[in-house]
Amino acid sequence: MHVEERMLCTDSAGLPRASTVDLEDAMKKAPAYLLLMVAGALTLPGRCQVSTAEFISFESAKPVLRVMGESLPSELKQAGSQLDAKAWAEWVKKEDAVIRQRLETGEEDTLTNLLRFGVTFTKEYQIDREYLGKYGHSTLVNSFGEHRADDLIRALRSPSAGERMQQMRVLLENKGFSFDTAAERDRLKEYLLANLARMRDEFNAYREKQKSAGIEERSQLYADRGISLDTNLWPDFALDLQFRQMLKTGLLKPGSVRRIAVVGPGLDFANKEYGNDFYPLQTTQPFAVMDSLARLGLADPASLELVTLDISPNVNVHLQRVRKAAAKGKAYTVQLAWNSAVPRGQDYLADFVKYWQTLGDQIGAVTKPVPVPPAVAGETHIRAVAIRPQVVTHITPINMNVVYQRLRVPEPELQFDLIIGTNVFIYYGAFEQSLARANLASMIKPGGFLLTNELLADKVPSQLVDAQRLSRTVSTVPLITDYMFCYKRDPSK
Numbered sequence: 001m002h003v004e005e006r007m008l009c010t011d012s013a014g015l016p017r018a019s020t021v022d023l024e025d026a027m028k029k030a031p032a033y034l035l036l037m038v039a040g041a042l043t044l045p046g047r048c049q050v051s052t053a054e055f056i057s058f059e060s061a062k063p064v065l066r067v068m069g070e071s072l073p074s075e076l077k078q079a080g081s082q083l084d085a086k087a088w089a090e091w092v093k094k095e096d097a098v099i100r101q102r103l104e105t106g107e108e109d110t111l112t113n114l115l116r117f118g119v120t121f122t123k124e125y126q127i128d129r130e131y132l133g134k135y136g137h138s139t140l141v142n143s144f145g146e147h148r149a150d151d152l153i154r155a156l157r158s159p160s161a162g163e164r165m166q167q168m169r170v171l172l173e174n175k176g177f178s179f180d181t182a183a184e185r186d187r188l189k190e191y192l193l194a195n196l197a198r199m200r201d202e203f204n205a206y207r208e209k210q211k212s213a214g215i216e217e218r219s220q221l222y223a224d225r226g227i228s229l230d231t232n233l234w235p236d237f238a239l240d241l242q243f244r245q246m247l248k249t250g251l252l253k254p255g256s257v258r259r260i261a262v263v264g265p266g267l268d269f270a271n272k273e274y275g276n277d278f279y280p281l282q283t284t285q286p287f288a289v290m291d292s293l294a295r296l297g298l299a300d301p302a303s304l305e306l307v308t309l310d311i312s313p314n315v316n317v318h319l320q321r322v323r324k325a326a327a328k329g330k331a332y333t334v335q336l337a338w339n340s341a342v343p344r345g346q347d348y349l350a351d352f353v354k355y356w357q358t359l360g361d362q363i364g365a366v367t368k369p370v371p372v373p374p375a376v377a378g379e380t381h382i383r384a385v386a387i388r389p390q391v392v393t394h395i396t397p398i399n400m401n402v403v404y405q406r407l408r409v410p411e412p413e414l415q416f417d418l419i420i421g422t423n424v425f426i427y428y429g430a431f432e433q434s435l436a437r438a439n440l441a442s443m444i445k446p447g448g449f450l451l452t453n454e455l456l457a458d459k460v461p462s463q464l465v466d467a468q469r470l471s472r473t474v475s476t477v478p479l480i481t482d483y484m485f486c487y488k489r490d491p492s493k
C-alpha cells in the first residue's frame with residue numbers, strides 16, 4: 001500500500017501548527033499537475049488527530065475489478081489473474097498521475113473561457129454559446145476572437161497583471177510560450193484561437209451526444225475531457241433544495257450534521273456560463289453548503305467541520321491561504337454573482353433568487369460587492385458576504401483523488417455524516433466512478449449520505465444505496481433538467 005502520511009496537529013483553536021503540508025511552497029517547485037503529494041489530515045478542535053489519504057488497496061478494489069470484467073482498462077484486462085497487490089499498487093499510482101495531468105487541459109479550457117467572456121481586459125463582444133458555434137464560419141465572430149486574443153495577450157504580459165493573468169501566464173510559460181517578440185506573440189495567438197476552435201468542436205460533439213444520451217451517459221459525458229475547476233452558485237442552490245427535501249422526509253434530522261466533506265469545491269476563475277473575471281478568485285461551494293445546513297437547523301456553524309477533497313493544487317492552495325488568513329482573524333469575502341442572461345425557467349429562477357438573497361447570512365455579514373463592469377452591468381447580479389474567520393478555520397483542504405484514494409477514518413467520530421460532490425464524477429467512466437463510490441462509502445458513517453448531481457455507475461454492489469432523487473426543470477427552451485442523487489451508506493454493514 002502506498003501511503004504518504006502527514007500529520008496535522010491542531011492547537012486549542014483547532015488551527016494547524018507548523019507540521020501542516022505547505023502546498024504553496026511545493027507549487028513553486030513543481031508544475032501543478034506534477035504535484036502528487038498525498039496529504040491527508042483531519043482536525044478536531046483542541047486535539048491532535050491524524051488521518052491519511054491512501055491509495056485504494058487491491059483488496060478493496062477487488063469487487064469493482066470482478067464485476068467490471070470486460071469493461072476494465074486494457075492493461076488490467078491483459079494482466080488478468082496475474083494482477084496482484086503489487087501490480088495493482090503500481091498501476092493505481094500511475095493512473096492517479098494521469099488523472100492529475102488532465103487538470104492541465106482543464107486549465108486550457110479555463111483560459112479559453114477567459115478569452116471568450118473576460119471583461120477586464122477587453123471591450124470586445126463576448127463569445128457566448130451561439131457565437132462560439134459560429135467561430136470559424138463568420139468573419140464577424142472571427143474578428144471578436146482575434147481582438148479578444150490580442151487584448152488578452154496584452155493583459156497577460158502586463159507587469160501589473162493580477163492573480164488570474166499571473167496564473168495563466170505560468171500555464172503558458174510551462175507550455176513553452178513567451179511574450180517577448182512579435183513572432184512569439186503570434187504563435188501564442190494562434191494557440192489561443194486553436195483552443196477556441198477546439199472548444200467549439202467539443203461543444204458540438206457534446207450537444208450531439210446529449211441528444212440521445214440517458215442520465216447514465218450524461219453523468220459520464222466528460223470522461224475524456226480535461227478536468228476544469230469551474231464553479232458557480234447553481235449546484236449550491238440544487239443542494240439547498242436537496243437538504244430541504246431530506247429534512248422534510250426525515251432523511252436528515254435537525255442538528256445531525258457535524259462533519260462533511262466536499263469533493264471538488266472548484267475555483268471560480270472564469271466559469272463557462274458567463275466567465276466573470278472582475279472579482280478575486282474564490283471558492284464558494286463549501287461556504288454555501290455550510291450556510292444552507294445552518295439555515296435549515298441541520299448543523300451548527302460554530303462546530304461544523306468541513307473537509308475539502310481536491311486534486312487541484314490551485315484549489316488546495318487557495319483554501320490553505322484563506323484558512324491561514326482566517327487564523328489571523330481575517331474574514332473571507334465572497335462575491336455571489338449570477339447572470340440573468342442565461343435562460344432559466346421562471347419558477348426555478350424565482351426560487352433561486354430567494355435563495356441567493358439570503359445566501360451567506362448564517363455564516364457571515366453582508367458587505368459591499370465589487371462594482372460590476374459596464375459590459376455586464378444589466379445582467380450580472382451580485383451580493384458580497386464576509387465570512388466569519390471562525391467558520392473559515394473549520395475548513396481543512398486535503399489533496400486527494402477520490403477515484404484512487406480514500407481517507408483512512410477508522411474512528412467513527414472522524415467519519416462523515418455527509419459527502420458532497422457536484423460536477424466531479426462527470427469526468428469519469430463507470431470503472432472510475434465505481435472505485436470512487438467504494439472509496440467514499442468507506443469514509444461515510446453508517447446511515448450517512450453522499451449527494452451528487454451525477455448518477456453514479458451502479459453495476460458494482462456497494463455500501464451506498466439509492467435513497468432519494470430530485471429532478472427539476474431548470475429551463476424549458478432549451479429543455480434542461482437538474483438532478484440530485486442521494487446515496488445512503490447502508491447502516492447495517
Ligand SMILES: C[S@@+](CC[C@H](N)C(=O)[O-])C[C@H]1O[C@@H](n2cnc3c(N)ncnc32)[C@H](O)[C@@H]1O
Binds near residue numbers: 424
Ligand atoms: C467542474 S469543478 C466543480 C466545482 C463545484 N463542485 C461545482 O459544482 O460548481 C470540478 C472539481 O472537481 C475536482 N476534481 C475532479 N476530479 C477529482 C478527483 N478525482 N478527486 C478530487 N477532486 C476532483 C476538480 O479539481 C475541480 O475542483
